[in-house]
Each structure stands twice: as structure tokens, then as C-alpha cells.
Amino acid sequence: MPKITSAAELEALRKEIASKRDPDTPSIAVCAGAGCLGQGNDRVIRAFEEEIKKQSLAEKVALRATGCHGFCDRGPNVVIYPDEICYMEVTPEDVPEIVQETVLGKKVVDRLIYTDPGTEEKAAHLSDVPFYKKQVRNLIGANTRIDPQSLEDYLAIDGYAALSKALFEMGPEEVLEEIKKANLRGRGGGGFPAGLKWETARNAPGEEKYVIVNGHEGEPGAFMDRALFTGNPHCVLEGLIIGAYAIGSHQGFIYTRHDSPQLIQNIETALAKAREYGLLGDDILGSGFDFDVEVHFDVGIFVSGESSALMRSIEGKNPEPRPKYIRTSVSGIWNRPSNLNNVETWANVAQIINRGADWYAGIGTDRSKGTKLLSLSGAIRNTGVVEVPFGTTLREIVYDIGGGIRDGKKLKAVHFGGPMGGSVPERFLDTPLDFDEMSKIGAPIGAGGMLVLDEDTNMVELTRFYLNFLTNESCGKCVPCREGIRQMLKIVTRIRQGEGRSGDIELLEEIAEVMGAASLCSLGKTAADPLKGTLRYFRDEYEANIAE
């Protein structure tokens, strides 16, 4: 494939791909995301391959192993286009019937479609399924329509149109202004305006600058970054290249987990294809802009998701965070300006450039724009990856999308932010999903891991669990974090076992205050947050275990 060397050539290629694809041709999208693969979807994929071969349908039917569809609870998931028929909990034995009835016969196989557990109502089309209906799937929606290893699939859904627009119709500053205007805020947990970060890096002295994708997703219970990155790596890559252009960077780094082989393969395939087509490397699309990317892997530690620690890891050193007095956007990797953003943040860039900042700012609330990916898990019926506009209430997410609490139990709390987050009780359910509103009630959104807890959950035990996790994840450099967590864990464990002593809660509060004020990095500073949160709303559970 000769490299594409102009905007016109890109559009011509796109038209050529479209002309070879008949929208009425049936295509089968089988979810190959982590959740579905864990339920044996690889056998379903093979069954489809065999059936298609058996019936000589290879020319007439497209089969794709796609990224995560989102409805992990009902996997293995299969979607048949063009009618968007959505089948759930599919087994290899169902495959011949699906091919016969739906792919060829255009009929719906009733027993495989969604049935509402409460009303018994059925929904055959993806957009009618309540779980999907209430979402706004601007980012994750593409997962059902593309094979992550196919660049042509991405081009067919207007992929890299934003890059072309940025390079040929806008200058770097214009791109930067658009991102600022859209008020894109970081999706990795900080919520910091991406445009401002980009601007700092752009204006920092020095010729050599770096852009980084933080694909670490170390927060336990968060799996949406992987779903997005594995299912649509080009979307993230396109955003990264546009960002590099705006900042003036020619070298990018993707930092990701070492334990997700599918993710690693999809990223490497995407990079190779992009280079082949001239979308990455020297003279991108003939624009004169050079940019390429290196992939680095984490080594199994949560703290390496912290941006300054991550950068040290890229340098080959231990991921020990550096104090943020010197911002990494000014002095990061090898002391050069480095702009780090989360996977989801980068994924938002292309749509902002394509459809404009005004369109983007029309979604969400006053100060939180766009949509947010969430990993819904815990005591909820519909676990999976969901995407909602900011402003959606927690109640809507738990009940309308999440299907309510499993096993007829009552909701006790919702926890955001994993080991550095907070839990809020039922009475806050009408809070809109919004960076600032959620921070106010003590449950900052974090990366988007939303854990639903039922009435049987012991909040002291949850806190103990998080502290135990952090004991192993702290790097150990500074006293407040290392020793603070150590002592807090001892005390909370004691309370958990019903052996709390009078004065324990006050001591925990004091340690939490010192950790928050004096720790070196945000792991130490926020390590005590789950404790502070549970003390704020569930103090009685602690007090019940304290001897008078």
C-alpha cells in the first residue's frame, strides 16, 4: 500500500473503500472483549468461521471479531448488521441457527434477544435495548462496527478525517484553541482541562516535546479504557497525532499494561498499519509533519499510572513519582516538556475537530463537557462498559441503564475512584455525573470505575480492602504514605474484627489529614480518601465496632 500523501488522496481512498462495501451486506460483529472472551466467545467466533465456510458465504457475509460492545453481563454478545439485531449469551451451538435465520433469513431468533427481567419486554435491535438506549455512545459505539485490526474499517467510519482537517485546514494554534473552547477535561481522574495542559507544553521552552497516552488503567474495577483502546486503537492514535501537532511534538509514547495480549497486539497492528498508509511517521499525509510512537509496558504496579512515575518508568527507572512542583508539561521525560493524557481523553479529540467545539460543548453540563465512559460493576444487574453524557444522574445510571440491584437487594452506596475515591449513600443518587458536583459530595469520578454496593456490604471491610491494596502499591519513598497506610490498615483491621479502641477514629482522622497534606504524590494524598468518605457517611459502622 503506497503512502497517502495528501488530503485528497485520503478522501479518494475513503470513497474507494465505501464503494466496495454494500451497506446491505450482512455483517456479524462478535464481541471479543475481555468479558466475552472470558465466557468462551473465541469458540463462538470459530463456530461462525466454520459455518460461513461450510455454507460458502465468505464473499457474501462479513465477520468481525470486534472490541467490547459494553454489555459484559450478557456476553457473549453478537450484533448482526445491517438491521442491528443484538443477540446475547450466545453459544457455539446457536451459531448455525443465527446464520440461517438472521444472517440469511432476516428473521429474529427470539430466545437470544434481550428480555427485560422485570417487564419481560423484548428488544431485538441494539438501540432498543434499555441498557444501550439510555447511553450516548459517541466513543464506544464504534466498537460494534469495526475490526480493531483493520485500518480500512476505521477509514470507512470517517477515521482520520479529523487529522486531515487539522493538518491541512487548521494550524496548530487553531487546533489548540478548539480543544480549549470545547473544554475537554482529562478523563484519567484529574479532570484537568486538556487544552491548558497542551498549551503549557506548547509554550514550554525546548524543541523536543513528548506526548503520552496513559493506557495503564491500574484502578481495580476500571476496564473501560481497555475496552476503548482494544476495540478502537486508531481513534486514540488519531487524537494523539492531532495533539502532537498542536503541541509541536514529534515523539509519542503509549504506556500500557503488559498483561493484556489482545490490547498489545491491536495497538501494534494499528501503529504498523498507520505507518504503512503514511498516517504516522515522516511527512504524515504529505503535510510535512513528522511524528512517531513508541510503546512501553508497565510492570505490574498501580503507582506507575501516576503521571510523573510513569515518565520515570519510560526513562527506565523505578516509577517513583516526583513532586509536582515542576510540572511535567514543562519538565517530564528526560526533563523535556511532556504532555500526558488518558486514553479516553485522547479518544475525544477527533470528534471535537470533526464536529467542532460548539457541538461538543453542547453535550454535558456547564463545566463538564462531552460524554464519560464508566465501568459499571458490583451488585448491579447490568455490569459492563457504559457511556453517558455528563449531567446524567447516578440514579439513571444505576436503574435505567444498570437495571437496578441484583438479587432483589437494596442499594447501599455507590463508589467511584477505586482505592483513592469515595462512597456515597443512596440519598445522593440524584447527583448529576459531573466532575465538580461529584467532588463536592466526596466521590470524585476518578477514571470512571463505578462500583455499586448493596445492603450486605460492610463499609469498614471495603475500606480495609482498599488500604490493603494501597499497602502493596505504595512505592514506599515517603513517610506519610508508607507509614500512614501501614498504621491505618492495622487500626481499620482491628475495628473490622470488632476490636476497635476508643480514640481509634480520631487517630485515623489525624493520620488521614497528615497523609493528605504531606505526602509526596497523589497516591499518598488520596490514599485516605475511601476512609474519609466512609467516615463521613457511614461512621456508625465504625462506631459499632469500638469498645467504649
Place this chain on the structure above:
Amino acid sequence: MSEILLQIDGKEVKATEGMTVLEAAQQAGIDIPTLCHHEKLEPYGGCRMCTVEVETRGRMKTVAACLYPVEPDLVVRTRSELVDKIRKMILELLMAHAPDSEKLQELAQEYGADRNRFGKESSFCILCGLCVRYCAEVKKKHAIGFINRGGNREIAFIPEIAAKECWNCKECFPLCPTSYLQAAYVLTEALSFPAVASKSPAEK
């Protein structure tokens, strides 16, 4: 290097660009306690004893003085209710490991720290890193380092290097605030030094 004017504890202090708050304070004769700091070593920021309150652009925050660079018109408070609370807690956390350390006891008196606030921990190393950093940065021998992480972090001599270098040096010994270093050395010498002490790793 341009001159920077800042305020520390109500006193106007002159500093030069590139200095840290700790250096500026020391130069002005204002005392800020430290445990992991040493003039021959790069600032570490691990003990957090030097935490001070700074006010910049209308906002107050707590920072480690040994690392925070001076800024024009910076307002620094080296003592306050919060700062003292932090230092007291740090001392109490460390005294769970090394209650008999003279250095810790001295500071504990100043800040009213209770050596028995927390139950005793098994290791009496406070992980200030002075030994590791001195050997790496000043002697450049790297005979001792950190291993493991979080609550399991500890210092460890590299027996092959220590056997060759330490007998003639031991400059790190007086730096240790708890004497754990000396104990670790003796233990490593007794249990792990190679039988033929003069072979370097390269010769194996």
C-alpha cells in the same frame, strides 16, 4: 542568577533563582527540621519533616521545603498548627520503628511527639535513604540499595561490592539516625559476604 525576594516567618529573605526554600531559610538562619537531607546529596523529599506552608498566587499549600523552588513574593510559614501536626505525626510514625534514635527523640521533644502512640514495628530503619544515596552519589560505589516497595521497602547491602569496598570506607555509618545501618552491615558481613571477598562480580 537573579535575586529573588521572599518572606519566611514574617522576615524578608533574599535568595537567588534556583534555590530551594530550605536553602533560602538556612542562609537566613531560619531553622527547618530535616531527616533525609544532606548538603552533599540531591534533595530527596522522603521524610517530609521539612514540610512548610507556602502562599503563592493567593493560595496556600503544604510543600517540602527541600524541594520547593523559591519564587518572588512567596510567603513561607515554617511553623503553624498544621505544620506542627504533620511533623509530630511523622515523628510518631517513625518512632514506632526507632523509638531510641537520638535524632528522633530530640525532635520529638520539640514537637511533643509520643513515642508510644503506635505499636512497635519490627524494623528500626526509617528509610531516610542517606546511606543509599551517599554511597551512590558521593562514593559512587553503589554498595547498598533499596529493595522491595511500599511497606516492605528496605535497605540491602550488595554482598559482593560491600565485601570489597566497605571495610575501607564506612563513611555512611555516622549518617544513620538509628544505627540500623551498622546492624545491617554486620549481619550482611556475617551471613552473606562471599568467601573470597576480593572477587568482583565482573570476574565471576
Place this chain on the structure above:
Amino acid sequence: MDNEKVDTLLEECQGKAGSLIRVLMEIQHEMQWLPREVLVKVSERLEVPFSQVLQVATFYKTFRLEPPGRHEVHVCMGTSCHVRGSQRILDKVSDVLGIKPGETDSQSRFTLVEGNCLGACTLGPEMIIDGDHHSRVAPAHVEEILKKYD
């Protein structure tokens, strides 16, 4: 300890201190663990002080400084799995095999690992052995599952 792949890798990375983590990962992938003699070689070739190599090798859970068992039993300790009872799974495996997390049994059959969340939260509690997912595991199933691996 003779391994051509490792030697080639070290030659490629001569003097490149920045590749330390990548080198250790590739050696671990190749040899399943990091023998001390190999760490010494890494230190010499990459020109990184041995104490630094050791710090990095002991810092990360992924690196093994002891030979592993034939099968790795990874019990997910993520939050979602935890609220569904993964601690009891871990305890049961520990009990059955007679080893603590991080350890390998005396016949080198299994290494037990407290695993990170792998993002398949719907399937918890999860036990992954040699890449095979065993989902929604109950303590009663543990022995049966382990018997499948010799």
C-alpha cells in the same frame, strides 16, 4: 546460565541504561524468572549499578527472582471480585496447595499469585490458570479446578 536470546538482547542494549525495565521484562518472558547471575550480567552490559537493577527487579511484582511452578494460579483481587468473595477463593487455594500468595509449592507445580484486576469484572470471582479463565468460582469448585493441572 547460557541463553542465546538473552545474550543477543544484552548485546543490543549495551550501555543503554534506559532499557533496563524492557530488558528485564524480555528476560523474564524468555526464562520465566530472573536468576541473580543474569541480573549481574544485565548490570554490567547496560552499565547500571547492580543495586539499581536489584531495586527495579524487586520493586515489581511481575519479576520473579525464584523459579516459578509449572502453572500460575492468578486469583483476581480487584474490588469487584473482592465484593463477590475472592478472598475466600484465595484462602481455599492457599489451603489446598499449602502455599501463601507469591509462593510456589514444593513440587514446583503451582505458583499462587494475588492478581491485579484484569478488567473482566462481570466474571468475578475470577481465577485464571495459565490463561484459562475460571469465572464465578466458588470455594467448593477450587479443588476440582486445580486437579486439571498437573
